[in-house]
Amino acid sequence: MTEPSRFLVCAPLGVEARALRRGLGEAAEVRRTGYGRARAAHQADRLRGEAFGKLAIAGVGGGLVPDLRLGDLVVASEVRGSEAAEPARCPSAPLLAGELRRAGLPARAAAIVTVDRVIAARGERERRAAGGAVAVDMESADLLAGAAGRPAIVLRAVSDTPEHSLLSPRTVPGGLAALRSLRLAGPALARWAAACGPRRVLLAGPRSFCAGVDRAIEIVERVLEQRGSPVYVRKQIVHNTHVVTDLERRGAIFVDELDEVPDGATVVFSAHGVSPTVRAAAAERGLDAIDATCPLVAKVHVEARRFAAEGYQVALIGHAGHEEVEGTLGEAPEAMTLIENADDVTRLRPDDPQKVAYLMQTTLSADEAGGIVDELLSRFPGARGPGSDDICYATTNRQLAVRGIAAESDVVLVAGSANSSNSRRLVETALRAGTPAYLIDGPEDIELGWLAGASAVGITAGASAPPAVVGQIIDALSGLGPVEVSERVVATESIRFGLPKELRI
Numbered sequence: 001m002t003e004p005s006r007f008l009v010c011a012p013l014g015v016e017a018r019a020l021r022r023g024l025g026e027a028a029e030v031r032r033t034g035y036g037r038a039r040a041a042h043q044a045d046r047l048r049g050e051a052f053g054k055l056a057i058a059g060v061g062g063g064l065v066p067d068l069r070l071g072d073l074v075v076a077s078e079v080r081g082s083e084a085a086e087p088a089r090c091p092s093a094p095l096l097a098g099e100l101r102r103a104g105l106p107a108r109a110a111a112i113v114t115v116d117r118v119i120a121a122r123g124e125r126e127r128r129a130a131g132g133a134v135a136v137d138m139e140s141a142d143l144l145a146g147a148a149g150r151p152a153i154v155l156r157a158v159s160d161t162p163e164h165s166l167l168s169p170r171t172v173p174g175g176l177a178a179l180r181s182l183r184l185a186g187p188a189l190a191r192w193a194a195a196c197g198p199r200r201v202l203l204a205g206p207r208s209f210c211a212g213v214d215r216a217i218e219i220v221e222r223v224l225e226q227r228g229s230p231v232y233v234r235k236q237i238v239h240n241t242h243v244v245t246d247l248e249r250r251g252a253i254f255v256d257e258l259d260e261v262p263d264g265a266t267v268v269f270s271a272h273g274v275s276p277t278v279r280a281a282a283a284e285r286g287l288d289a290i291d292a293t294c295p296l297v298a299k300v301h302v303e304a305r306r307f308a309a310e311g312y313q314v315a316l317i318g319h320a321g322h323e324e325v326e327g328t329l330g331e332a333p334e335a336m337t338l339i340e341n342a343d344d345v346t347r348l349r350p351d352d353p354q355k356v357a358y359l360m361q362t363t364l365s366a367d368e369a370g371g372i373v374d375e376l377l378s379r380f381p382g383a384r385g386p387g388s389d390d391i392c393y394a395t396t397n398r399q400l401a402v403r404g405i406a407a408e409s410d411v412v413l414v415a416g417s418a419n420s421s422n423s424r425r426l427v428e429t430a431l432r433a434g435t436p437a438y439l440i441d442g443p444e445d446i447e448l449g450w451l452a453g454a455s456a457v458g459i460t461a462g463a464s465a466p467p468a469v470v471g472q473i474i475d476a477l478s479g480l481g482p483v484e485v486s487e488r489v490v491a492t493e494s495i496r497f498g499l500p501k502e503l504r505i
């Protein structure tokens with residue numbers, strides 16, 4: 001028999017149990033389980049036969065790495081009990097660590113190792129840290145076995161570190177700092193428990209990388225391969241922190257402007273495109289410039305030049321400050337006006353109302369842009385539009401797909417960075433469908449309150465977000481209870497764009 005709502009918290013020591021009771025109030029049943037592995041193993045036998053729905057193991061622990069400070073919190077991503085045994089994974093660790101950080105507590109998700117005896121010597125800490133663990137305790141691996149497949153989390157507050165060992169006079173302040181952190185972690189632990197439960201995950205298809213992003217990333221990779229690092233990239237190659245961090249690690253240097261690029265260096269222009277002024281400045285300085293502008297953005301540039309050459313006043317529908325918009329406006333600055341909303345249309349004063357044309361940023365919301373075009377056509381019935389849609393296939397498909405899953409979901413999570421236009425439009429599309437929706441860079445950004453009572457979670461990813469992030473989100477949710485994953489595919493994509501000729505070898 002199970003009691004899904006019963007939340008049991010195991011704390012080895014009496015002082016730890018008291019701190020946790022104060023922090024958790026009525027949200028959990030806190031049990032003192034005793035010090036050391038033998039007592040923990042005994043308690044685990046008892047836990048296996050007990051009816052509870054979710055388990056937390058919490059207490060103080062030792063820090064193994066120098067950047068941990070007294071009172072820091074470590075949420076175990078995995079717990080290692082012995083060198084021979086497989087570590088026990090706790091997939092929801094990033095969710096609790098993120099929740100603790102948002103509460104202002106210093107927390108990280110990382111591996112913890114359970115040992116047989118107190119570790120005080122620095123050398124022993126270093127040996128354990130070399131195995132990948134950042135903190136140590138004497139109970140978690142054994143107690144965790146008592147969860148027997150139910151959602152479980154391990155939280156340790158650091159009471160001693162390599163700098164302040166258990167034998168130092170700092171032991172008392174370290175212990176107090178750790179107990180204070182445990183108490184303050186109580187509300188976040190309660191939210192973790194409230195978010196536990198079985199759920200369905202609905203994946204939007206298509207999602208994640210589009211052909212333009214794939215090509216831009218491959219261009220930087222090829223340039224690194226062929227020319228070696230460093231390779232300069234003007235602006236973020238695509239708007240995603242994971243992509244940028246990964247390429248930085250491999251030797252790319254991201255800069256805001258060309259004056260940060262040394263003479264003679266290689267510079268890549270991002271997928272969002274650049275204005276002719278930037279190209280000219282690079283040529284003038286003799287930079288080895290390689291263009292990763294998405295061909296679908298380049299198509300809008302061509303249309304802008306064509307309309308301007310034919311004497312049209314061109315309304316560019318888009319968002320001020322976005323790099324793509326800046327690049328497109330730069331194609332014919334004297335002939336173009338940025339239109340962000342229907343009000344801007346009323347302010348448009350073309351020299352010749354018969355010669356108005358409009359273009360769009362490629363990553364707009366189709367609904368929003370459609371309303372602006374209607375307004376424009378009602379003021380200028382003869383206004384000419386692009387030959388084919390400027391909002392690209394990838395944006396359109398991802399918006400259709402998220403609308404589909406939003407209808408079936410209690411909440412929608414959109415993987416993407418805050419500066420990603422197409423990812424933000426996916427959030428807006430889900431919201432317009434009446435479903436709460438949130439933009440997240442990864443699982444650590446998910447607020448546990450969003451998941452409480454949400455038995456169907458929709459997931460998609462913006463065109464610049466790596467597919468692996470979606471896997472990480474599903475993995476984190478699986479730590480809160482059984483997850484049944486299905487996909488709703490509204491379109492299949494086979495578009496590929498070729499590389500610039502100078503890289504095709």
Ligand code: SF4
Pocket residue numbers: 210211212213271294295296297362363392393394395422463
């Ligand atoms: S979202 Fe569209 S325009 Fe932007 S890079 Fe991808 S395919 Fe190109």
